[in-house]
Amino acid sequence: MRVKVFAPGRVNLIGEHTDYNEGFVLPFVTEMGITMEASLRSDGLIKARALDLGEEVSFPLAELIPAGGGKNWWDYPAGVCWALMEEGCRLKGADIAFGGDIPVGSGLSSSAALEVATAAAMNYLNGLNLDPKKLALLCQKAENSYVGVQSGIMDQFASMLSRPGRALFIDCRSLEYAHIPLNLSGQELAVIDSRIKRSLAASEYNRRRAECAEALALIGGQLGENRASLRDISIEEIEAARPNLPEALYRRSRFVVEENRRVLEAVEAFRAGDLTLAGQLMNASHAGLRDLYQVSCLELDLLAETAWASPGVWGARMTGAGFGGCVIALVEKEHLPELKRRVLEKTGGELAAEPRFYTTRPAGGALVEQGG
Numbered sequence: 001m002r003v004k005v006f007a008p009g010r011v012n013l014i015g016e017h018t019d020y021n022e023g024f025v026l027p028f029v030t031e032m033g034i035t036m037e038a039s040l041r042s043d044g045l046i047k048a049r050a051l052d053l054g055e056e057v058s059f060p061l062a063e064l065i066p067a068g069g070g071k072n073w074w075d076y077p078a079g080v081c082w083a084l085m086e087e088g089c090r091l092k093g094a095d096i097a098f099g100g101d102i103p104v105g106s107g108l109s110s111s112a113a114l115e116v117a118t119a120a121a122m123n124y125l126n127g128l129n130l131d132p133k134k135l136a137l138l139c140q141k142a143e144n145s146y147v148g149v150q151s152g153i154m155d156q157f158a159s160m161l162s163r164p165g166r167a168l169f170i171d172c173r174s175l176e177y178a179h180i181p182l183n184l185s186g187q188e189l190a191v192i193d194s195r196i197k198r199s200l201a202a203s204e205y206n207r208r209r210a211e212c213a214e215a216l217a218l219i220g221g222q223l224g225e226n227r228a229s230l231r232d233i234s235i236e237e238i239e240a241a242r243p244n245l246p247e248a249l250y251r252r253s254r255f256v257v258e259e260n261r262r263v264l265e266a267v268e269a270f271r272a273g274d275l276t277l278a279g280q281l282m283n284a285s286h287a288g289l290r291d292l293y294q295v296s297c298l299e300l301d302l303l304a305e306t307a308w309a310s311p312g313v314w315g316a317r318m319t320g321a322g323f324g325g326c327v328i329a330l331v332e333k334e335h336l337p338e339l340k341r342r343v344l345e346k347t348g349g350e351l352a353a354e355p356r357f358y359t360t361r362p363a364g365g366a367l368v369e370q371g372g
C-alpha cells in the first residue's frame, strides 16, 4: 500500500497568539507545502527521509517516547505516530520520504505541514478513517507533548482544513470553523521573509503562554471569580485590575482581548470587501504585537513600516509567532513592484539579509493526491 499526500504551509492574516487563549484566528494556507510519499513496511519501523536535506532516520514505532525539547525534523513525524498510538491506533511501519518548498523557520509552519502530511499518510496507509479535525488535534498533541512546543491549534487546523480562495476563521474554544471568501481579485497577499531566525522563539513562545495564564489568574482573582480564558475578560476589567498587575501581564492581556476583537471585525471587513478596514486592523495588530505582546523585532517593524508607507498597500503586519519570520502585506497588484523596490532598498543597511518575497493565493488544505 502506498500514498502520496500534500500539506500546505500557513500564513496568518490576523489573530496572533490568540489560539492558545481560546480566541479567534484567521489564517489561510499557501501554495507552498510538503509532499510526502509513504508505503507500508511489515517490521514496525518508520524509515523517514528528508529529501531536501539528504538525511534518513529509522525508529521502531514501539520505542517512541516523548523527549520534549528535541526539535529535530524527525521528531515531527515521530511525534505524530506517537500521538496516533496514544489515541489507540494500531500502526504498521512505513517508509516515508518528503520534500517541499516552505522556507523552514520563517513562521510559515513548515513543521505543522510536516505533521499534517504524516498524519494524512498514516491515516490512509493504516485505514484509520480519522476525520481531518481529529487528525489536526493529534498533530497539535504531537507538537505539545512530543516535540515540547506549547503551540495552539491554528497551524495544524489551517494546514488540514483550508479551502482555496478562502481564509479559515477558527473559534479556538469551540473548534468550530468557517471558510471566509477573501474576494481579492486586484490585490496580492505578499509574504516578505525577513530571513531572521531567532533561537529564543520557542522559549519566548512558551513564556508568553505562561504569562497569559498568570494574567488570567490574577485578573480573575481580583474579579473574585474564575474566568476560563482571556477571551472572557473585557478591556474595562483589565483596566480595573491594572494597578495590581505587573506591567508585562497588563500588556499581554490587553493585546489578546484587542486582537480577538480585531479578528471578528476583520472577518466582517473581508466579507464586505472593505479593504480599508481590513488593512487598518492588520496594522493595529502589528502595533499590538510590537508594543503590547512584544514579539516583534527591529527587522519585522522595518518591513511593516516600509509597507505602510508604500503606495497601494492596504495593510501589513508580522505573521506567525514572531521574533523573526515574515511580514504579510495586502497590496494592489500593480503596486507590488514598488513595494519590492522599497523593501530591497533597505538591504545591507537596516536589513542584514536580503528579504525574500512570496506571493500566494489562499490555497487548499491537506490532500491525498494518489493512493493504492
Ligand code: GLA
Pocket (backbone or CB within 6 Å): 012, 015, 016, 017, 018, 019, 020, 109, 151, 152, 153, 154, 155, 320, 321
Ligand atoms: C505559532 C503557533 C500557533 C500560534 C502562532 C501565534 O505559529 O504554532 O499555534 O500560536 O504561533 O499566533
